[in-house]
Amino acid sequence: MFVKLNERVYLNMNKITRMKIDHVEDGIRVRFYEGQEQVAKSKRFEKVEDAENWLNNILEKVK
Template structure:
């Protein structure tokens, strides 16, 4: 199943093995991994709560 990350990027959810919510200097980002390799990162979120809600709405509830 493909998940729309942004206007130009779709992720194959079946291949994602790990999702990490990361606090960077200018906001919160979600990083997506296939095994040990990072394959994509999201745009910035203002809070960790909003990032987790996006994961639940777009990743967890879709499967």
């Protein structure tokens, strides 16, 4: 199932093997992986809770 991450990116959730919330130098991002390769990342968030809420909204679309 394809899910729209933003205005330019659609992600095939059937191929995603893991999702990770990372603290990076410019903020917090959710990263999506197929096996060992990162295939997409989210926009920047200020708080981990904001990233978790955004990810939960994405996952609700998959159900």
